[in-house]
Amino acid sequence: MLSVRIDYFKSKPVNIPKITILLDNGYHPEKLEFELKKVYPQIVNKIEFHLSPKPSKAHKEKEGKKGFVPVKARWAIKRTNSGMEKCKGLVENFERTLDRAATKVNLCFVRLMLKRLATG
Template structure:
């Protein structure tokens, strides 16, 4: 799966700014880096990993918040995942090929866009 979109980074010139990939504390950047370097050894000249900062209890209290506080950058991805979970066909049925799964995922987002345009 890592090699599917690696062409984007192969075509990206080295003199441009690195692409930052945000991770939360459940991921291990060293493991991901090792797997990517097996596919494309020069990848780390074009990307960098950043682990999202967690708010401490005192930081939450200073902001007047408690409990779960989403990190702004990571929230975009989690929100997209929740939208996909609303497509029951994607949740209940598992596809045999990546092409079929990708097509259903695209249909899910097209459905979401059409619903928003209709209102």
């Protein structure tokens, strides 16, 4: 997926600050770094992958919880992704240019922010 439009990204300067990406425990950061190094080696030193911490049994017992306990950082991302899935234009249509696709994503985020402000 990333390699389809990689020429666009390679033509842009790599002047981004260091980024930390929080991953779910189902991902393997070493594999992601290896694949990213093959496709776009200039950006690998700008990205750092961290696994989301799992709550320990002692932590769960201290809070009086059992079974599945969601990690707050991970669920903020999952809520955003599920909100984006409700934007039908993103799910059904495929844009020809990257600018149009980015505009649709931005409009979806504006819609999500307005809904959260209206309910909060």
